[in-house]
Amino acid sequence: MNTVENSPLMRKLSAFVALSSKELAVLARLHQRRKSFVAGHDLVHQGQSDQAAYILASGWVCSYKLQPDGSRQIVDFQIPGDFLGLRSILLRTSDHSFEPVVDIQAVEVLASDLFDAFEQTPRLATAILWAASRDEAMVVEHLVGLGQRDAEARMAHFLLELGAKLVLVGLGSRDGYDCPLTQYHLADVLGLSAVHVNRVLRKLREDGLATFRNGRVTFDDFDRLAARAGFDPSYLDHTGPLLK
Amino acid sequence: MNTVENSPLMRKLSAFVALSSKELAVLARLHQRRKSFVAGHDLVHQGQSDQAAYILASGWVCSYKLQPDGSRQIVDFQIPGDFLGLRSILLRTSDHSFEPVVDIQAVEVLASDLFDAFEQTPRLATAILWAASRDEAMVVEHLVGLGQRDAEARMAHFLLELGAKLVLVGLGSRDGYDCPLTQYHLADVLGLSAVHVNRVLRKLREDGLATFRNGRVTFDDFDRLAARAGFDPSYLDHTGPLLK
DNA sequence: CGTACTTTTGAAAAGTATCAATAAACGTGG
DNA sequence: CCACGTTTATTGATACTTTTCAAAAGTACG
Numbered sequence: 001m002n003t004v005e006n007s008p009l010m011r012k013l014s015a016f017v018a019l020s021s022k023e024l025a026v027l028a029r030l031h032q033r034r035k036s037f038v039a040g041h042d043l044v045h046q047g048q049s050d051q052a053a054y055i056l057a058s059g060w061v062c063s064y065k066l067q068p069d070g071s072r073q074i075v076d077f078q079i080p081g082d083f084l085g086l087r088s089i090l091l092r093t094s095d096h097s098f099e100p101v102v103d104i105q106a107v108e109v110l111a112s113d114l115f116d117a118f119e120q121t122p123r124l125a126t127a128i129l130w131a132a133s134r135d136e137a138m139v140v141e142h143l144v145g146l147g148q149r150d151a152e153a154r155m156a157h158f159l160l161e162l163g164a165k166l167v168l169v170g171l172g173s174r175d176g177y178d179c180p181l182t183q184y185h186l187a188d189v190l191g192l193s194a195v196h197v198n199r200v201l202r203k204l205r206e207d208g209l210a211t212f213r214n215g216r217v218t219f220d221d222f223d224r225l226a227a228r229a230g231f232d233p234s235y236l237d238h239t240g241p242l243l244k
Numbered sequence: 245m246n247t248v249e250n251s252p253l254m255r256k257l258s259a260f261v262a263l264s265s266k267e268l269a270v271l272a273r274l275h276q277r278r279k280s281f282v283a284g285h286d287l288v289h290q291g292q293s294d295q296a297a298y299i300l301a302s303g304w305v306c307s308y309k310l311q312p313d314g315s316r317q318i319v320d321f322q323i324p325g326d327f328l329g330l331r332s333i334l335l336r337t338s339d340h341s342f343e344p345v346v347d348i349q350a351v352e353v354l355a356s357d358l359f360d361a362f363e364q365t366p367r368l369a370t371a372i373l374w375a376a377s378r379d380e381a382m383v384v385e386h387l388v389g390l391g392q393r394d395a396e397a398r399m400a401h402f403l404l405e406l407g408a409k410l411v412l413v414g415l416g417s418r419d420g421y422d423c424p425l426t427q428y429h430l431a432d433v434l435g436l437s438a439v440h441v442n443r444v445l446r447k448l449r450e451d452g453l454a455t456f457r458n459g460r461v462t463f464d465d466f467d468r469l470a471a472r473a474g475f476d477p478s479y480l481d482h483t484g485p486l487l488k
Numbered sequence: 489c490g491t492a493c494t495t496t497t498g499a500a501a502a503g504t505a506t507c508a509a510t511a512a513a514c515g516t517g518g
Numbered sequence: 519c520c521a522c523g524t525t526t527a528t529t530g531a532t533a534c535t536t537t538t539c540a541a542a543a544g545t546a547c548g
Contacts, residue, residue, distance in 0.1 A: 047478070065388050068474045073391040075384055090370070090377040095478075096384065119366070126334070133334040136380055139387065140319055140340065144309050146390035147317040147435030151504070182526060191391030193505050198528060214513095230312045234291070234339075395536070426494065437537055442496060 007031060008081030008169045009055050013127050015168065023124045026117045030055070033108040037100045044085055049093040051111035054084040059104030060180055064188065065096045074189035076139055077101070077162065077181075081169045086132055089114065102180045138165075146191050149230065154190045155200045156229035159210055159217055164233060176210075176218040186212075251275060252325030252413045253299050257371050259412065267368045270361045274299070277352040281344045288329055293337040295355035298328040303348030304424055308432065309340045318433035320383060321345070321406065321425075325413045330376055333358065346424045382409075390435050393474065398434045399444045400473035403454055403461055408477060420454075420462040430456075 010027065013019065019027070034057065037043055043054065046066060061078040075096060078084055088094040089111045118125035138161065145154050162179070166172030183201070187194040204210045209225040211218040219225055254271065257263065263271070278301065281287055287298065290310060305322040319340060322328055332338035333355045362369035382405065389398050406423070410416030427445070431438040448454045453469040455462040463469055 065384070067388070067392050068476065071392050073388040075387060087377045087380060090374045091381065095381050122363070130334045133331045136331060136383075137335065137339050139380075139383065140309070143319060143383065143387040143390060144311070144317040146387060148311050148315050183528095184526080194526090195506080195528085196504055199504095202528080232312065427496095428494080438494090439496085439538080440536055443536095446496085 007055075007057065008079075009083075011169060012081040013131065016130070017123075017127050019124065019127070023121045023127075026121045026124055030109050030113060030117055031107050035106055035108055037104050037106065039100050039102045039104075041100070043098040043100065043106070044088070044094050046094060046097045051089055051092065053086050053089050053109045053111075053114065054098075054106040055109060056080050056082050056084060057105040057107055060101040061098055061104060061106075062101055062185065062189070063096050063098050072188050073191065074185065076135070076142070077189070079165060079169060079171065082135070083128070083132065086128075101185065142189075151190070151192055151196060151200050152203060153229050154192070155186070155197070155204065156209065156225050157231055158186070158190060159212070159219075160226060160229055160231045160233075163217065163219070174219065174222055176216060178215060179212070179217045180215055183212075251299075251301065252323075253327075255413060256325040257375065260374070261367075261371050263368065263371070267365045267371075270365045270368055274353050274357060274361055275351050279350055279352055281348050281350065283344050283346045283348075285344070287342040287344065287350070288332070288338050290338060290341045295333055295336065297330050297333050297353045297355070297358065298342075298350040299353060300324050300326050300328060301349040301351055304345040305342055305348060305350075306345055306429065306433070307340050307342050316432050317435065318429065320379070320386070321433070323409060323413060323415065326379070327372070327376065330372075345429065386433075395434070395436055395440055395444050396447060397473050398436070399430070399441070399448065400453065400469050401475055402430070402434060403456070403463075404470060404473055404475045404477075407461065407463070418463065418466055420460060422459055423456070423461045424459055 010024075013027075035054075043061070044050070056078050058080055061082075061084060062074045063076050063078065063084070064072045064074040066072050078098075084098050084106065085094060118128075141161070145157050149157060163172050163174075163177055166177045167174075171177060183197045184194050186192075186201075187197045190197065192200070201212050204225075205212075205220075208220050209228060210220055225231075254268075257271075279298075287305070288294070300322050302324055305326075305328060306318045307320050307322065307328070308316045308318040310316050322342075328342050328350065329338060362372075385405070389401050393401060407416050407418075407421055410421045411418075415421060427441045428438050430436075430445075431441045434441065436444070445456050448469075449456075449464075452464050453472060454464055469475075
């Protein structure tokens with residue numbers, strides 16, 4: 001049922017570029033070796049040297065780095081259709097860890113398979129690199145948020161950005177989305193204490209901007225929330241990859 | 245004088261992978277179109293849509309994003325041998341700005357030239373992607389710093405990381421390096437106020453860890469500085485790119 | 489030498505963390 | 519289906535970090 005035709009990755013790429021049947025076939029070949037992982041147990045651990053990446057098929061994952069003092073910073077959340085660990089393939093050793101937030105299904109992609117695919121279909125390679133660049137742009141925006149925004153704007157921005165990502169794969173709307181994260185996840189991604197996260201969420205709720213509750217994010221007033229966040233979605237509004 | 249044989253990019257890539265004469269020739273072809281830019285005037289401005297990237301030949305550049313409220317977050321500094329705007333080629337529009345910190349020389353690389361080069365020499369493509377991945381790993385480490393480290397550790401870590409980058413291209417040593425940045429640059433990259441940057445620098449100096457003064461960074465006690473920073477250079481210690 | 493940028497310092501205000509405690513929600517075996 | 523332990527959410531009080539505002543001193547350079 002979850003064939004390549006409706007895999008989230010397919011869906012994401014197809015939203016931006018028309019892929020030929022040959023390219024689809026190569027993409028399909030990458031989608032063998034499906035695996036399941038349970039919530040809370042790392043898929044890949046910081047420092048590990050294997051040469052595999054994953055395509056997330058269902059569920060949520062977070063990528064994070066552990067600090068010597070035990071604190072952790074979540075760098076990004078991956079949702080269905082996202083690649084995990086593309087960078088570790090090139091660097092040969094993973095510089096961060098991946099932990100499933102909930103039980104997930106992912107497709108393992110070996111470095112060799114990926115290189116072969118890239119060689120056979122440069123257009124597919126470009127499309128995937130484009131998606132990776134887009135993810136990188138989001139990491140940069142995250143960095144900007146940590147550096148320049150106060151706690152409330154950070155939270156607002158995060159909720160909006162996540163929503164924008166989910167809309168792309170059909171898991172969210174302008175009203176809100178289902179969200180399996182805990183307030184501890186929010187704390188670790190926003191660089192705040194869990195206590196403060198709770199206060200900030202209360203503020204947003206009481207101000208009628210957004211509600212985070214019972215595994216669901218609701219945008220109570222999208223426009224005011226976006227204004228509070230300084231949310232400028234232009235870094236997401238990319239046209240498709242540049243293809244010959 | 246600054247031929248391809250001793251261009252900083254060449255130097256950086258050669259430190260990790262042996263390039264054939266054909267690959268060197270392709271790399272040389274990219275090094276035409278050398279341009280000069282003066283300090284303080286953006287090379288590329290946020291939102292601009294051209295399809296060129298640059299290879300920095302001399303001088304320092306910072307890449308930054310401006311916020312709606314006028315504040316800016318510096319994402320990264322580029323030093324000789326670094327690419328500028330590789331991502332904008334794929335995304336077709338730049339999501340951030342580049343400003344020369346001092347007068348610089350850079351080589352303009354058109355998207356088409358780069359794609360051609362990649363097609364002719366996949367190994368060179370891999371080497372460049374590897375370098376890009378390495379830069380991305382540093383951006384992630386920067387993000388972690390903003391999220392988890394206090395001002396002093398952030399500063400210490402930044403000075404050390406910059407030093408590590410400079411050593412690679414022969415512009416720094418374990419003792420320190422010349423550094424044209426102002427305290428405002430440090431404030432914008434570390435997400436601190438300039439006033440606080442000043443205080444933190446004084447603290448590091450008085451504690452005998454590092455001195456930032458008169459355009460020079462001196463490591464007064466490298467080991468204690470690294471300890472204070474929680475500096476773990478493993479994210480830099482990569483072996484070369486994975487090549488077939 | 490004057491003007492603009494950069495560095496330095498002080499005092500007060502704002503933002504966020506930490507500690508401590510309670511309440512609510514959830515999963516699981518009895 | 520309930521009791522219980524565990525995780526998650528919530529709130530208050532206090533301490534600490536960093537910002538903001540204001541001003542002065544140093545520096546570069548036309």
